[in-house]
Amino acid sequence: xxxxxxxxxxxxxxxxxxxxxxxxxxxxxxxxxALHQINFKLSAGKSLGIVGESGSGKSTLARLxxxxxxPTQGQVLFNGQDLHALPSHQLREIxxxxxMVFQDPYSALDPRQTVLEIxxxxxxxxxxxxxKELAELALSEVGLRSSDLLKYPHEFSGGQRQRIxxxxxxxxxxxxxxADEPLxxxxxxxxxxVLNLMMDLQDKHNLSYLLVSHDLAVVNLMCxxxxxxxxxxxxxxxxxxxxxxxxxxxxxxxxxxxxxGIDSQAI
Amino acid sequence: xxxxxxxxxQNLCVSLETAQGQVEALRGLSFDMQSGxxxxxxxxxxxxxxLTALAIMGLLPMRSKVTGSIKLNGTELIGMRDExxxxxxxxxxxxxxxxxxxxxxxxxxxxQQIAEPLQLHQGxxxxxxxxxxxxxxxxxxxxxxxxxxxAYPHQLSGGQRQRVxxxxxLACQPDILIADEPTTALDVTVxxxxxxxxxxxxxxxxxxxxxxxxxxGLMRDQVDRVMVMYGGSVVESxxxxxxxxxxxxxxxxxxxxxxxxxxxxxxTRLTTIPGQVPDLLNWPTACAFAxxxxxxxxxxxxxxxxxxxxxxxxxxxxxxxxxxSHWVRCIKWQSIESQP
Numbered sequence: 128x129x130x131x132x133x134x135x136x137x138x139x140x141x142x143x144x145x146x147x148x149x150x151x152x153x154x155x156x157x158x159x160x161a162l163h164q165i166n167f168k169l170s171a172g173k174s175l176g177i178v179g180e181s182g183s184g185k186s187t188l189a190r191l192x193x194x195x196x197x198p199t200q201g202q203v204l205f206n207g208q209d210l211h212a213l214p215s216h217q218l219r220e221i222x223x224x225x226x227m228v229f230q231d232p233y234s235a236l237d238p239r240q241t242v243l244e245i246x247x248x249x250x251x252x253x254x255x256x257x258x259k260e261l262a263e264l265a266l267s268e269v270g271l272r273s274s275d276l277l278k279y280p281h282e283f284s285g286g287q288r289q290r291i292x293x294x295x296x297x298x299x300x301x302x303x304x305x306a307d308e309p310l311x312x313x314x315x316x317x318x319x320x321v322l323n324l325m326m327d328l329q330d331k332h333n334l335s336y337l338l339v340s341h342d343l344a345v346v347n348l349m350c351x352x353x354x355x356x357x358x359x360x361x362x363x364x365x366x367x368x369x370x371x372x373x374x375x376x377x378x379x380x381x382x383x384x385x386x387x388g389i390d391s392q393a394i
Numbered sequence: 395x396x397x398x399x400x401x402x403x404q405n406l407c408v409s410l411e412t413a414q415g416q417v418e419a420l421r422g423l424s425f426d427m428q429s430g431x432x433x434x435x436x437x438x439x440x441x442x443x444x445l446t447a448l449a450i451m452g453l454l455p456m457r458s459k460v461t462g463s464i465k466l467n468g469t470e471l472i473g474m475r476d477e478x479x480x481x482x483x484x485x486x487x488x489x490x491x492x493x494x495x496x497x498x499x500x501x502x503x504x505x506q507q508i509a510e511p512l513q514l515h516q517g518x519x520x521x522x523x524x525x526x527x528x529x530x531x532x533x534x535x536x537x538x539x540x541x542x543x544x545a546y547p548h549q550l551s552g553g554q555r556q557r558v559x560x561x562x563x564l565a566c567q568p569d570i571l572i573a574d575e576p577t578t579a580l581d582v583t584v585x586x587x588x589x590x591x592x593x594x595x596x597x598x599x600x601x602x603x604x605x606x607x608x609x610x611g612l613m614r615d616q617v618d619r620v621m622v623m624y625g626g627s628v629v630e631s632x633x634x635x636x637x638x639x640x641x642x643x644x645x646x647x648x649x650x651x652x653x654x655x656x657x658x659x660x661x662t663r664l665t666t667i668p669g670q671v672p673d674l675l676n677w678p679t680a681c682a683f684a685x686x687x688x689x690x691x692x693x694x695x696x697x698x699x700x701x702x703x704x705x706x707x708x709x710x711x712x713x714x715x716x717x718x719s720h721w722v723r724c725i726k727w728q729s730i731e732s733q734p
Contacts, residue, residue, distance in 0.1 A: 180581045181552075284670055285439075314438040314671070315608055319652035319664040326661055341582055344654040348662060367660065385582040386656065387589075387611035 135302055135335050136169040136192065136225075141201035143187055143359075161187045162359045165201070169352075171302060174329070174336040176346035176367065178382060179356035185339045188356070189307045192337060193227050194218060205303070223249060223299035230308040232288035236280040242266070243276040246295045265294040268331075269324060286317035290324065297328065307339045322348065343386055347371055355379045398468045399426040400602045401450070401570055406462035408442075408449055416459070417674045419445050421626040421698070423462075429569060432596065432603040434613040434634070436649075437623035440671050443606045444492075446623075447572045450604075451489055452479045467569065485515040488563030490592070492575040494555035498547040504531075504558045505543040511565045530561040534591060553584035557591070564595060570602040577612070589616055610653055614638055622646045625672075625682025628701070632720040640732040642704050642722040645683045647733045681724070689726050699725045704732075 143162040149155070162184045169175045177185050190196050192203055194210040203210045205225060210218060226249065229235040236245055246265055247258040263273040269290040280288055289309060296304050309325070310318045326349060328334060340346050346353055346367065353370050355363040357378040363370060374380045408420040420442045427433055435443050448454050450464055452471060464471040466486060471479065491497035499507055508530060509523040518526065524543075531539035534557040547555055556576060563571060573592060577585040593616055596603045605617055613620050614634060621631040622643065630643040641647045648667035669686040678684050684694045704720040704727060724730070 180583055286670065315610070315649055316438060316652045316667040317670070319654070319666045322654065323663045323666060326663065330661075342654070343582075344656050344658075347656050348654045348658055348660060348664075351660065371656065381583055383656075385586045387582075387586070387609055387615055 133171045134168050135171040135206065136337070137202075137204040138165055138167050138188075138192065139202045139204065141165040141188070141191060141203065142199050143184075143191060143196070144199045160359050162191070162198070165354075165356075165361055167352075167354055167361075167364060169303075169335055169337065171335055172329070172333040173352070174338060174350040176350035176353045177337065177339045177356060178341065178343060178346055178353060179378075180382075181341075182358075183356040184359040185356055186307055187359075189227070189305050189337065189339050193225065193305050194222075224301050225303040225305065226296035226299060226301040228289070228292050228296050228304060228306040228309045231312050232285055232292050233280075233312070235292050236288055238280055241277050241279055242271075242291055245280070245291060246276075246298055249295060249299045261298055262294075265298040266291075268297060268328065269294045284317075285313050286321060289313060289317075289321050293321075293324065293328070297332075300332070301334070303335045303337065305337045305339075308341070309338075310340070310342065310345060318345075325349065343371070343382060355382070397428075399465075400429040400431075400467060401427040401604075402463070402465040403450070404463040404465075406446075406449060406464060407460070408445060408454060409459045410455065411457045412675075414675055418677065419626055419674060420449065421677075423627060424701075425621060425628065425631065427570070427602045427604065429602050430597075430600045431619070432593070432605065432617040434617035434620045435604060435606045435623060436608060436610065436613055436620055438608060438649075438671050440674060441623045442626040443608075443623055444574055445626075447489065447574045447604065447606055450570075450572060451483055451487060453483075481515070484511045484568075485566045486569050488566070488568035488571050490556070490559050490563050490571070490573040490576045493579050494552065494559050495547065495579070497559060498555060500547055503544050503546055504550070508558065508562050508565055511562065515566050526565075527561075530565055531558075533564070533595070534558075534561045536561070552580050553588060556580060556588050560588075560592060560595070564599075567599060568601065570604065571596060572604045572606070574606045575608070576605075578607075585612075592616075610650060622649070625677055627682070627698070627723065628721070629683065629723045630721065631701075632704075633718055636718070636720055640704075640720070642720070642727045642730065642732050643683075643724050644687045644689055644730060647730075648686075650733070689730055691726070693725060699723050702727065 141162055142164055145159045145161050147157045147159055165188060167175065177188060179185050191198050197211055243262055246262045250258055250261065262276060266273060266275060271287065271290055310321060313321060322345065329336065336349065338346065338350055350367050352365065353367050354361060355376065355378060362376040363379050374383055404424050406420055406423040409416045409418045423446060435446060437443050449460060454460065460472055505527045508527045512518045512523045512526055528539060528543065536542060536554060536557045576592065577588050580588060589612065607613060617634055620634050620637045621628045622645065624645050630646045641650055651665040652667060654664060667686055680697050681694045681699055684690050701721045701723045704722050
């Protein structure tokens, strides 16, 4: 077991600017400041929720942490190594330690690959037999059967597909899983199953989650800390309990008030 | 009740033709809606919510078999000739679809799209429509409506597009508005604005509203009566307040328990409904929920349980609410404790 207080992920002064297409070829290129000076730390075994309205930079932050894009400025330190300063072969070596689960389980799985191929894709340098064993183990951990290995994604329901996506993320034994709205494409009862599974896996493997979500109730249930984004800026950051009980920033307050079925006076 | 209900659905059955044969997708749906009433339809995907909306609008896929009756102001809609149906659809019934990006035509300006039902159903002239469209856009609170008349859907945000959809649905002042998951594609904050807008417009015009959603919390804010669907039929129907206080059907109880709520301790495991929604092809013939239910017994698998009327708490029975009946489709509802 790792020490629970080791900083697993540290984001320092992270900013990202997208260059937009010119409206016409005479006008200058316009830019969009997607993220502005984001700072946070995530300890091993803990979870951080990122909330905000759409367009506030939640997914951009997830992509930068996953090193899918290079930030304009700032650092993403994973176990002390700056992901964006590493040469590509070294980055590839540490990629197995942080994995991603995407929003839509329908488009995140290749329809022409079997579950075995999908789940073992992140592995390399393993024999076929080892791969199959690891895949069976990963599937059993997410509550699927090893007889499912040779099936194709279309044979599964949304919840089962999300389980396959989680199995694919788990197979490399990562210490961090970045999940971008992993539940929003799922039905209520299936959401609860996947949510329970994610929490069980966290306890079992001491995983850290970076959870991007618009559902504050889910964040409340899963995360130790929350980061509220508005127009690319951090407007509030703190422990979930504190922040939901005593929201300071108007943006957090309006997000909490917008939860359907909640009496706005109760907050 | 002596007055004709605005919308009356009796024993509606829909079966769809698929590659694997006929599939019974709606199995005996019945409900009445009075004008000015706001009803909610809730359930998981594949239980027939959207199909109900499409059946009412007469937009079911070709070669689907429909039996039963759908009456709008006493006029039977099933079996109606297409040209007559076209006169009602859009004029007397308006619908807001789930995904405004796919429901709007990307090649037409928004004013053309809102004008279409006006010109089609009311034969309005071009200049009159333009004024009316502007009026509608102002009514749905689209900011800078005048400048946006010539805008294309891609130039608007999700919330703005949904406002345009609402304007289109309301253009001919329909008697009934069907909103099929109108806010799933939207942000939580925008969602609240759009729902409040729909609710306000419906109250102003005294329309009937059928709101379809899978979000329980949203129902609580918006509708007078909630119908819970499972397996192509309504399993529980009650005034919203009553349903939230006394849930009778095991499926409804499961749905409520599975919902994460603010205030739960971090790491609390949610109570889940075991199993998954069965495939449409293999619906159990009797109680659709039998295979996932904790209270199941042999009799549950014999026949589809009838809707039985559950008792109403006294505080609600005394209120001046129009219809306070609480229906539940479970043979064991009396022995299952209602959950607050």
